[in-house]
């Protein structure tokens with residue numbers, strides 16, 4: 348408004364045209380409930396995070412893939428009582444197809460691999476940073492979308508695959524300044540848990556739904572888990588008590604002792620092998636065995652793990668495991684070994700805030716090109732194109748300012764390192780004047796500005 352512009356002028360600033368909005372706008376200006384807008388300042392941090400994800404993925408030989416956020420509901424039809432499948436952002440589209448916004452990425456990955464089964468050379472090491480959705484009831488005030496870095500290895504049956512994934516997780520943490528003093532990774536095996544529970548009479552088809560209840564231990568406590576095992580899984584109270592007891596095992600050997608006579612040793616051997624390989628890989632200090640970790644997805648079949656903050660103030664930072672029967676569930680004629688993890692964009696940012704590790708990411712650009720007046724605008728644009736042709740980033744001042752001070756204001760506001768002034772006097776000599784804004788010089792120290800030949804602009 349005129350008053351706002353006058354007010355700004357009185358503060359020694361030229362009117363920076365800004366937007367004014369009615370106090371009763373005709374449309375809702377907030378993003379949909381549970382979703383986030385990413386304004387440039389916030390998106391600089393989000394992009395920084397994605398670049399750290401991608402750098403780790405690249406460093407460990409993973410290839411990026413992507414897929415539509417819209418999937419058919421059938422991909423997630425699992426009856427184990429998982430929260431993730433009970434909160435799908437699902438609808439029937441105009442063709443009458445039962446679709447949903449994807450709640451996770453792993454089923455999409457499995458679909459894509461099977462979609463081109465013949466041409467897939469295993470092992471595959473693929474990653475993606477998909478936005479995933481859930482329809483949370485608003486009163487829980489939780490988010491309905493997040494971006495989740497997914498890393499998966501398809502086609503490797505040995506625990507080398509899980510060891511590789513855990514290396515990537517630790518490398519990522521280290522790349523953003525998080526150490527093994529801040530974060531640990533709890534490791535367990537559903538294969539061993541299945542063996543123990545089998546000895547308690549829990550059949551294979553009951554195992555996944557029982558795992559979904561066991562996974563709630565941190566959230567609802569031992570008594571509530573026992574009650575739910577009895578009420579929803581129909582287990583005898585003493586069986587429920589024994590199950591909760593085994594979650595408290597502190598070592599692999601303790602858990603091994605609970606496996607029935609003659610139980611298959613494979614799961615135990617895999618756990619021990621993983622801890623050995625992690626030592627060789629140099630991140631053994633990040634790992635801790637924890638029999639209570641089973642993760643909340645029905646399809647895990649072997650090693651499972653989750654990253655946690657050692658201060659115990661945050662929810663799980665990331666999690667994953669082996670899922671050897673998912674691809675055969677979708678049609679593979681044999682079991683295809685697979686394992687992976689998901690790493691959400693929310694808890695990690697809370698952790699970085701807690702640790703004072705959020706990076707400073709000011710808006711910045713190398714050059715701003717400013718015309719002396721409207722008459723020089725075309726020549727200024729020519730200069731800008733020449734500097735850009737040399738590979739430098741240039742912000743072109745679209746409407747020349749009346750005062751030089753306003754040009755400096757604009758340059759500072761966009762974080763420009765250099766101002767390129769395009770004025771008649773220098774132009775007559777095929778020159779432009781470049782001022783270095785980062786230098787702490789005073790006006791009389793002319794050396795911090797340079798008259799540069801137009802022919803040299805591609806090399807500034």
Ligand SMILES: OCc1cccc(Br)n1
Pocket residue numbers: 431450451479480481490491492493
């Ligand atoms: O971690 C479960 C999940 C799935 C989709 C969206 C969000 Br937010 N959270």
